[in-house]
Every structure is written in C-alpha cells, then in structure tokens.
Amino acid sequence: MARVGVFVCFCGANIGDFVDIPAVVEETKKIKDVKYAIEYKYVCSDPGQQMIRDTIVDHRLTSIVVAACSPRMHEKTFRKALSDAGMNPYLLEVANIREHASWVHQKDKEAATEKSCDLIRMAVAKSIANEQLHEISVPVTKRALVIGGGIAGIQAALDIADARIPVTLVEKSPSIGGRMAQLDETFPTLDCSQCILTPRMVDVASHPYIELLPYSEVTELDGYVGNYKAKIKKKASFVNFDTCTGCGTCWQKCPVKVPNEFNMGVDKRKAIYSPFPQAVPNKPVIDAEHCTMLIKGKCGVCAKVCEKGSIDYEMKDEMIEREIGAVVVATGFDLWDPKPYEEYGVGRFKDVITSLEFERMVSANGPTGGVPVRPSDGNVPKNVVFIKCVGSRDEAKGIEYCSKVCCMYTAKHAILLHHKVHDSHAYVFYMDIRAAGKGYEEFVKRAQVETGATYLRGRVSKIYKKGDKLMVIGEDAQIGQVVEVEADMVVLATAIYPYKDNPDLARLLGISYDKYGFLSEAHPKLRPVETAKAGIFLAGCTQAPKDIPDSVAQASATAAKVCALFSGDTMKKDPMIASVNPEFCSGCENCVSVCPYQAIVTEEIPMGHGSEEVRTVSKINEGVCQGCGSCVAICRSMAIDLAGFTDMQIINEIVAI
Amino acid sequence: MIKLGQQIENKFLEAVNNKSGNNVLDCYQCGKCVGTCPVSDFMDYPPREIMQMIKLGLKDETYMANSMWFCLTCAACSGRCPREINIPYVMESIRHLAIEENEYSDSGKVKQIMKFHEIFIDMVKRYGRNYELRMMAEFNIRTRNLFKDMHLAPKALLKGKIPLGVKKVKSTKAIQRMFKMAEKLEKTQ
Numbered sequence: 001m002a003r004v005g006v007f008v009c010f011c012g013a014n015i016g017d018f019v020d021i022p023a024v025v026e027e028t029k030k031i032k033d034v035k036y037a038i039e040y041k042y043v044c045s046d047p048g049q050q051m052i053r054d055t056i057v058d059h060r061l062t063s064i065v066v067a068a069c070s071p072r073m074h075e076k077t078f079r080k081a082l083s084d085a086g087m088n089p090y091l092l093e094v095a096n097i098r099e100h101a102s103w104v105h106q107k108d109k110e111a112a113t114e115k116s117c118d119l120i121r122m123a124v125a126k127s128i129a130n131e132q133l134h135e136i137s138v139p140v141t142k143r144a145l146v147i148g149g150g151i152a153g154i155q156a157a158l159d160i161a162d163a164r165i166p167v168t169l170v171e172k173s174p175s176i177g178g179r180m181a182q183l184d185e186t187f188p189t190l191d192c193s194q195c196i197l198t199p200r201m202v203d204v205a206s207h208p209y210i211e212l213l214p215y216s217e218v219t220e221l222d223g224y225v226g227n228y229k230a231k232i233k234k235k236a237s238f239v240n241f242d243t244c245t246g247c248g249t250c251w252q253k254c255p256v257k258v259p260n261e262f263n264m265g266v267d268k269r270k271a272i273y274s275p276f277p278q279a280v281p282n283k284p285v286i287d288a289e290h291c292t293m294l295i296k297g298k299c300g301v302c303a304k305v306c307e308k309g310s311i312d313y314e315m316k317d318e319m320i321e322r323e324i325g326a327v328v329v330a331t332g333f334d335l336w337d338p339k340p341y342e343e344y345g346v347g348r349f350k351d352v353i354t355s356l357e358f359e360r361m362v363s364a365n366g367p368t369g370g371v372p373v374r375p376s377d378g379n380v381p382k383n384v385v386f387i388k389c390v391g392s393r394d395e396a397k398g399i400e401y402c403s404k405v406c407c408m409y410t411a412k413h414a415i416l417l418h419h420k421v422h423d424s425h426a427y428v429f430y431m432d433i434r435a436a437g438k439g440y441e442e443f444v445k446r447a448q449v450e451t452g453a454t455y456l457r458g459r460v461s462k463i464y465k466k467g468d469k470l471m472v473i474g475e476d477a478q479i480g481q482v483v484e485v486e487a488d489m490v491v492l493a494t495a496i497y498p499y500k501d502n503p504d505l506a507r508l509l510g511i512s513y514d515k516y517g518f519l520s521e522a523h524p525k526l527r528p529v530e531t532a533k534a535g536i537f538l539a540g541c542t543q544a545p546k547d548i549p550d551s552v553a554q555a556s557a558t559a560a561k562v563c564a565l566f567s568g569d570t571m572k573k574d575p576m577i578a579s580v581n582p583e584f585c586s587g588c589e590n591c592v593s594v595c596p597y598q599a600i601v602t603e604e605i606p607m608g609h610g611s612e613e614v615r616t617v618s619k620i621n622e623g624v625c626q627g628c629g630s631c632v633a634i635c636r637s638m639a640i641d642l643a644g645f646t647d648m649q650i651i652n653e654i655v656a657i
Numbered sequence: 658m659i660k661l662g663q664q665i666e667n668k669f670l671e672a673v674n675n676k677s678g679n680n681v682l683d684c685y686q687c688g689k690c691v692g693t694c695p696v697s698d699f700m701d702y703p704p705r706e707i708m709q710m711i712k713l714g715l716k717d718e719t720y721m722a723n724s725m726w727f728c729l730t731c732a733a734c735s736g737r738c739p740r741e742i743n744i745p746y747v748m749e750s751i752r753h754l755a756i757e758e759n760e761y762s763d764s765g766k767v768k769q770i771m772k773f774h775e776i777f778i779d780m781v782k783r784y785g786r787n788y789e790l791r792m793m794a795e796f797n798i799r800t801r802n803l804f805k806d807m808h809l810a811p812k813a814l815l816k817g818k819i820p821l822g823v824k825k826v827k828s829t830k831a832i833q834r835m836f837k838m839a840e841k842l843e844k845t846q
Binding site for chain 1: 658659660661662663665667680682683685686702705706709710712713
C-alpha cells in the first residue's frame with residue numbers, strides 16, 4: 001500500500017504569485033495514495049528539508065513528491081534529505097511547477113494552477129511505481145592515455161604523472177614538442193619558445209610515471225570510463241632506439257633529400273632524420289616512403305655508417321595494448337591551406353608565404369639561421385606585408401570562426417622582423433585587432449608604437465607582381481582610400497584548422513566533433529574539458545583555436561579531472577540506466593545503432609530448452625550507459641527498460657491525466 | 658590611390674613628432690577626437706584621419722588639408738584622448754611645417770584664417786594685447802568684406818563686448834623686443 005507525501009513549494013513569489021498553491025494542496029489531498037500534502041515557502045531551505053525528513057518518519061511514507069523547480073536545480077538536495085531520513089533516495093519524484101507552470105503561464109493563474117495539479121498527479125502516479133535503486137560501483141584502472149605530444153599533451157602528462165598516476169603518452173611524429181617547438185619566440189613576452197618548452201620535453205622523457213611512445217598511433221579504444229583498453233600501433237622506425245646514441249652520422253650520410261615538414265618545407269631533410277636538434281627522444285627514424293633501401297632495396301648507407309649497428313631494415317609495425325582509465329586528447333592543429341586565395345598569388349608567387357614558414361625563418365635553429373629571406377632570390381626583404389584573417393572569418397573561401405591567435409602572432413612577427421632586419425618596415429592589414437589576454441593589448445601597442453609597424457584596416461584585395469616586387473592593394477578604411485604597398489615579401493596569417501585526422505580519431509574514440517573537425521566539449525561553458533563520453537577529456541587546439549597559456553591551462557584542467565576520476569578505487573555512477581531483458585530481445589540490433597554512447601554490444605546466449613543453438617541478444621554496458629533512453633524508444637519488442645523511467649512509470653503518468 | 662612602401666623611413670612622421678613633442682603612432686584610431694571636436698564638421702579630414710595620414714607619411718595631402726587651419730586649439734580632443742596625444746600641438750606643428758615648406762591650401766577659407774592670424778599677431782605687436790575693434794575692422798578691410806558681421810556690432814557694443822579703445826600694456830617696447838628676439842631665434846635655427 002503506497003503512502004505518498006507531497007510538498008508544494010512557493011519558491012517565494014516565483015511560484016506563489018502565479019499558482020494558487022493552497023488550492024493545489026487541497027486538490028492534491030484528494031488523490032488516492034496521498035497520505036500527506038503541505039505547502040511551504042522554500043522547500044529547499046534547511047527547515048524545508050528538515051520538514052521532509054520529519055514527515056517521512058512521522059507518517060511512514062513510501063515515496064515523496066516535491067512540487068517545486070526543475071529537478072536540474074534541487075533533485076540532489078531532496079534525494080539527500082530522503083537518504084538522511086533512511087529512505088532510498090530514488091523514491092523521490094520532482095514535479096516541475098516552476099519552469100513548466102508558473103513561469104510560462106504568468107498571465108493565467110487559473111491555467112497555471114490546473115497544470116500544477118496535473119503535474120503533481122503525474123508525479124504521484126509515477127512515484128508509486130518507483131523502485132529502490134542503488135548507485136553503481138565501477139572499478140577503475142589507474143592509468144591515463146594522452147594522445148598528442150604537443151605542449152597540451154606534455155602538460156597534461158606531466159601534471160597527471162606528478163600525482164603518481166602512470167601515463168602513456170602517444171605521439172605520432174618521431175619527437176614530442178608539437179607546434180610550439182616550431183615557434184621562435186612567444187607573445188607577449190618574447191621569450192624563446194624552445195627554451196621554455198625543451199625542459200618540459202626532457203621532464204616527460206625522464207619521468208618515472210610517464211611511458212613515452214613516440215612514432216605511434218592509437219588504433220582502437222574499447223571499454224568504458226575507468227576501464228578502457230587501447231590498442232596502439234608503434235610504427236616501424238627501422239632504428240633500434242635502445243642502442244642508437246643519436247650521434248647523427250646516419251642522417252649526415254643519407255643521400256635522399258625530402259622537403260622538411262618541421263621547417264614547413266622551406267629546406268630539405270634526409271630520409272633518415274630526427275626532426276630538430278632538441279628532439280625528444282633524440283633518435284632518428286627512417287621515412288619508409290622515401291628511403292631507397294626500403295623502396296628498391298639499394299643503398300643501405302646508414303646501416304654501413306652506424307657504429308652501433310642500430311639500423312634494422314626488417315623492423316615491422318608493432319601493436320601494443322594498454323589498459324587505461326581515462327584519455328586526454330591533445331592532437332593540436334594544422335594550418336588552413338590558403339590555396340583558395342588566388343588573388344594573393346598563393347602558389348604562384350614564391351614570396352607569398354604562410355605565417356609558420358615565416359616563423360621557421362626567423363627561428364634561430366630554422367632553415368635560414370634566423371633571418372627571413374625571399375624564397376625567390378634569397379634576398380633579405382625590407383618591406384614586408386602581413387595579411388591577417390587569411391581563411392579566418394571568411395565564409396566564402398575559408399571558415400567562419402576567428403582563429404584567436406593570428407592578431408597576436410602577427411604583432412610578434414612585426415616586432416621580430418624589426419629585430420632581425422633593422423632597416424625594414426612591416427605593414428599589417430587587419431580587420432580587427434583582437435588582443436584579449438594578459439599583456440596582449442600592450443604587446444600590440446609595442447608593435448605599433450615602438451616598432452612602428454603600419455597597421456592598415458582592411459582586407460587585401462589583390463597582389464600582383466611588378467618586377468621583383470609584390471604590389472599589395474587594399475583599402476585603408478581609416479582614411480577611406482585605396483593603398484598600394486610595394487612589398488618584398490607577403491606573410492599570410494593563415495587560420496588554425498583542426499588536425500586533419502580528428503574525425504577518424506573521434507569515431508575511434510566514440511566522441512563527437514564539429515563541422516570543421518574540432519572535437520566537441522560536453523558543455524561550452526561549464527564542462528569545457530570533458531567530452532560527452534565519460535573519461536575522455538580534451539586539451540589544446542584539438543577543441544578550438546587557443547594560444548599557449550590557454551592550452552596549458554586546459555591541459556592542467558584535464559589532469560585535475562583525471563586525478564578526480566582516479567581518486568578512489570571504484571567510481572560511483574547514477575543507477576538510472578537501461579537494461580535488456582534477454583527473454584524478449586529479438587536481436588534486431590536497432591538499439592546498437594541508435595546508442596550515442598556505444599554502450600550496447602551483442603552477445604550470444606543459449607536458446608534454452610536444452611538446445612545447443614545460440615541466439616544473439618543485446619547487452620548494455622552499465623559503465624558506459626548514460627540513461628538517455630534512445631534504445632528504450634527504438635526497441636520494438638519492449639525488451640529494454642530504463643531504471644527510474646520504466647514503461648510502467650511512464651504509463652502511470654499518462655493514465656493520471 | 659596611396660602608394661606605400663617606396664621608402665622605409667617616414668620622415669614626415671618624424672618631423673611632426675619632433676615638432677609636437679608627441680608620438681602620432683600612439684593614435685589607435687578610435688575617433689573620440691572627431692566626436693569631441695566642435696569644428697570637425699567643417700574640416701575636410703577630421704583629426705583622426707589627419708593622424709592616420711601622418712602615420713602613412715602622406716605629407717602633401719596633409720599640408721593641403723584645411724583641418725589644421727580650422728582647429729581652434731580648444732584642446733577638448735586632447736582632454737579626452739585615451740592615448741594622451743596632444744592633438745592641438747600636432748595640428749599646430751602641421752601649420753608650422755606647412756608654412757615653413759610653403760605648401761598649403763590656397764582655398765579662400767584657409768587664406769582668410771591665415772590673414773586672421775597675421776592681424777592678431779600684428780595687434781599683439783602694437784599694443785601688447787588684442788584690440789578687438791581694430792582687429793575686426795582690419796580683417797573686414799583686408800578680406801574685402803566690409804560689412805561682414807556688421808549687424809552684430811550694435812548689440813555687442815551696447816553690452817560692452819567690444820571696447821572702443823585699447824589699453825596698451827605698460828611697455829610695448831618690451832613686447833617688440835620679445836618679437837625681435839623670437840625672429841632672431843627662428844633665423845639661427
């Protein structure tokens with residue numbers, strides 16, 4: 001025999017002014033099974049909760065209905081009150097008479113009152129069918145997987161490892177360091193990028209809690225939060241890292257030259273190479289696509305000159321498995337390809353280069369020894385035009401969003417140009433100057449006032465060649481006139497674009513991504529580092545364009561999330577999840593395809609009745625299921641039910657009105 | 658079309674900066690000066706555009722503008738400038754540079770304004786201060802517009818806004834000596 005207690009909240013004036021609460025309470029008392037009903041000013045207050053606790057004991061109630069605000073606000077508060085009174089917290093129902101009645105029917109008190117009564121009737125009917133539920137305990141494997149060895153991945157790995165949690169750091173290229181390793185100096189302080197990055201890289205390599213897997217890729221991820229299983233492909237490097245000393249004789253002698261991707265193709269590297277002098281690990285790998293020994297079976301120079309005999313042409317890709325509890329994705333960004341900008345002569349004019357090419361040129365360890373040079377004739381440029389928003393904020397040719405860092409790095413480039421070539425002049429074409437950040441506006445002022453860079457407001461319309469000069473035409477909107485700048489070199493501030501393999505990786509991990517390929521966070525404001533899939537976190541430009549401080553901050557935030565996840569030996573999980581009744585399941589697998597969390601798998605069970613035949617049924621992984629109910633709705637044989645929202649409960653609600 | 662990039666140095670900017678004691682590069686083109694200026698509507702380039710023209714080194718265009726001649730040096734702009742640029746000083750500097758290089762607009766209004774300045778200085782030289790009545794008369798004679806603003810005269814006279822005589826300063830000779838010294842200094846520079 002059910003004994004339901006109903007508490008109707010005024011929520012001050014929020015509900016009280018628009019719903020006739022005493023009338024609602026009177027109406028509620030008439031419902032069969034309601035043994036107790038009362039109104040109160042603020043049920044969520046301490047005395048309100050005390051009232052619930054006392055009433056449960058005094059009136060031997062079997063379920064509770066609170067008619068108040070959205071369950072998103074105070075469901076937890078009231079559940080706590082129930083369990084404090086010795087009652088199972090899942091015997092609570094919340095009737096939302098604020099957002100669903102008083103707020104939306106402020107002009108019609110009668111209707112709002114009537115709707116409130118209906119909502120309470122439904123909640124009472126549902127609560128009668130409520131069952132006692134218990135939080136699910138899931139074991140946790142305390143090891144984190146960090147995908148990507150740029151500054152975000154490095155920071156996340158170090159922070160997690162410092163909490164004495166083992167970390168596996170997977171990096172696809174031969175060295176960690178990522179994009180930051182390619183930068184010369186960093187805004188707004190102009191400290192040397194490599195000088196601040198390389199100590200961290202060395203820390204990663206020497207950290208007792210970090211397992212560094214360079215030249216590797218994650219190929220599979222199974223399981224659920226706290227209990228993932230990752231398959232990682234260690235690509236064949238053809239060099240035995242255990243014996244190699246990184247002496248460099250092999251790449252000095254290698255006869256094959258290939259465009260150097262670390263230097264954005266400005267110079268050449270060899271087929272056996274280490275990307276840059278401070279690489280971690282500082283061991284070379286053989287590029288199988290270009291090595292003549294691996295393609296044609298001829299050459300073998302590197303093996304001949306290697307004193308340690310570390311070259312092994314027979315090496316194969318190796319698959320390894322790791323059991324992990326959480327994943328941090330930090331795959332970084334690519335530069336947007338400016339090819340559609342034909343009016344800027346991209347691809348036609350050699351002296352129109354991208355920002356990262358310029359960055360490599362002015363970098364002390366870069367291909368030109370720190371001096372910018374014109375790719376066409378090798379001369380040092382005097383007049384350099386910088387064009388911002390190339391690709392960014394261009395719906396026709398590029399992308400809609402702002403890449404966030406171009407304003408700042410262009411200001412930096414203007415300053416660096418002046419540092420490297422004293423008698424030069426920088427012209428910056430801009431649409432807006434977005435310098436939000438600590439010390440950023442001051443930095444832009446430094447470029448404009450101290451360096452004297454000429455800022456011209458407008459997008460460049462076209463570039464044409466006149467002799468060996470580039471004529472850059474655009475408007476200076478400040479004076480409303482067309483300007484033509486005679487330039488030696490043009491640098492395009494190309495947009496930040498997500499790493500091209502992001503969609504594949506997202507599918508592999510079971511997380512979502514946006515139309516560009518940026519991985520999606522769970523909530524844009526309140527859950528910016530989590531993904532919709534529990535236990536997978538995002539750091540750095542893989543989620544959205546970011547500068548270094550933001551990437552590092554987000555990486556540290558993921559570390560805090562991972563540490564919180566691993567703080568106990570087991571994790572508590574909401575019990576409101578789906579379950580399959582194998583007796584009814586027909587094995588159609590419709591549920592498998594609709595599940596947004598990949599929580600449903602199939603299994604084979606015996607037919608029964610002594611038969612040796614088996615049949616396929618669905619099975620829900622309770623660690624992964626988030627209780628969305630999609631499978632319940634699609635199941636045609638009604639084999640799936642959702643705890644806390646059973647078919648019976650829903651039918652009760654419908655019958656009640 | 659404005660052509661940029663032929664010279665690395667911006668000599669015009671340097672000259673204006675040196676003369677005005679300001680750095681025009683400080684201007685970030687917010688336009689607060691334009692909104693503040695009581696006469697920006699009469700200028701062909703409002704103060705913000707003049708600043709940008711100096712930044713771009715557009716010497717000839719700047720000299721040919723009427724903006725600096727219309728500027729009243731009321732300093733409302735510099736009182737509100739977020740970058741603390743003394744815009745009246747900049748305007749004054751361009752006036753000086755334009756006269757030094759003998760390159761300025763020959764529009765009627767600019768000519769009148771320059772004449773006004775000349776007569777004013779003449780009054781100060783003579784009396785040590787301005788003699789309004791004579792100043793007005795001379796201005797009207799020299800601009801060949803005898804009856805300009807005449808209708809305001811009776812009212813202004815009655816209210817005592819235009820004194821009939823002038824009270825010379827104690828020593829006009831000292832004033833004249835000062836002018837001579839200033840001329841000498843100008844020549845030695």
